[in-house]
Amino acid sequence: MKKATVVFTLLLSFAFGLTAQTFDILDQEDNVITGQNIIVPVTVNGDAEYYLKIRNNSNSEVTARISKLYLDGPVDGSVNTMCSPITILTPSGACSTGTQTPTFVLSPYEISGEAHMEFEQGPNAGVTKIQYKVFEEGNASNYRVVNVTFSTLTGISDGLDTEFSVLPNPAVSTFNIQHNYGSKAVVEIFNVLGKSVAKINSGAENTFSIDCSKWENGYYFCRLYTDGKIEKTIKLIVTH
Numbered sequence: 001m002k003k004a005t006v007v008f009t010l011l012l013s014f015a016f017g018l019t020a021q022t023f024d025i026l027d028q029e030d031n032v033i034t035g036q037n038i039i040v041p042v043t044v045n046g047d048a049e050y051y052l053k054i055r056n057n058s059n060s061e062v063t064a065r066i067s068k069l070y071l072d073g074p075v076d077g078s079v080n081t082m083c084s085p086i087t088i089l090t091p092s093g094a095c096s097t098g099t100q101t102p103t104f105v106l107s108p109y110e111i112s113g114e115a116h117m118e119f120e121q122g123p124n125a126g127v128t129k130i131q132y133k134v135f136e137e138g139n140a141s142n143y144r145v146v147n148v149t150f151s152t153l154t155g156i157s158d159g160l161d162t163e164f165s166v167l168p169n170p171a172v173s174t175f176n177i178q179h180n181y182g183s184k185a186v187v188e189i190f191n192v193l194g195k196s197v198a199k200i201n202s203g204a205e206n207t208f209s210i211d212c213s214k215w216e217n218g219y220y221f222c223r224l225y226t227d228g229k230i231e232k233t234i235k236l237i238v239t240h
Contacts, residue, residue: 013235022062023134023144026053032110038148042121049221049233050117050148054085054140057097061089063137066101066115071147072129077122080130080150086113086194093193095219103137113194116221117148118235125152168220170237172214179206179224189236192218214237 004197024032028051042048062152065155066082074080083095089105096102117132128150135143159195164179177200187208190199197215200208212220220236 006205022056022058022136022142023064024055024057025132025134025144025146026055026111027051028053030055033146036146038146040148040150042120042150042152044121044125044152045123046121047233047235048119048121048150050119051114052085052117052132052146053114054106054112056108056110059108061108063103064106064134065103065137067099067133067135069099069131069133070128071131072127072149073200074128074130075122075124075126077124078128078150079120079122080128081116081118082132083116083192091193095192116194119150121150121152125222127151127153164224164232164234167235168233169234170207170239171212172240173239174209174211175236177208177210177222181206181224181226181231184226185231188223188225190221190223191216192220213240225227 006029027033033052038050040048040050044184054064064222066084068082069137079097081095081097082101084090084093084104086093086105087104088110093104094102094118106110119128129147130150131145131147133143133145164181165175165177168177179187179202183202186201187200187202188196189210191197197220198210215238217239220238222236223233224231
């Protein structure tokens with residue numbers, strides 16, 4: 001009887017281990033980041049974003065959500081939004097200011113597109129630490145978490161030395177992008193589904209006019225890179 005109990009316990013532990021390994025949370029280079037504490041600098045009245053991907057390690061289709069839990073904060077006046085990732089079976093990602101995203105479906109061994117964790121600091125300095133949890137719908141014990149801290153207390157630039165602007169915002173038919181990050185800067189614009197709709201290599205220019213008259217109304221994200229590193233992202237609203 002004792003032997004049978006031991007065997008049952010081992011089998012139960014093994015089964016739980018398999019369940020716990022269904023998800024990995026990845027960064028933009030597909031490196032596993034589960035369990036790490038990520039610090040994202042942000043300025044007062046500034047915006048910041050964190051991007052993550054989800055990998056299904058199982059040979060079964062999985063329906064999942066992302067939830068958030070405040071571990072510190074939020075700072076008064078701040079606003080944060082979660083956007084579910086694009087997947088093969090759920091190609092229309094959706095954003096929410098609530099505590100959970102809509103469900104999304106991962107095929108066996110699929111790595112999703114980017115899930116956007118957006119943060120607007122508002123007029124007050126301080127720290128907001130959020131635990132993001134990716135979990136299986138209907139099986140809350142199957143999850144992964146990552147802690148992301150949005151902080152003004154990291155000694156980052158206040159934006160006076162390096163500028164990046166998108167105006168007018170909201171945009172109706174055209175908008176202008178201006179920056180002083182140099183000739184190697186690249187600006188890429190994504191819609192809310194994570195699809196690239198425009199990409200500009202700066203070269204000798206640092207001011208560009210973009211025609212958005214044929215774009216769908218909604219949110220877009222203007223991301224500036226230098227040497228492949230994300231320097232800043234600005235949320236753009238297009239409304240005709």
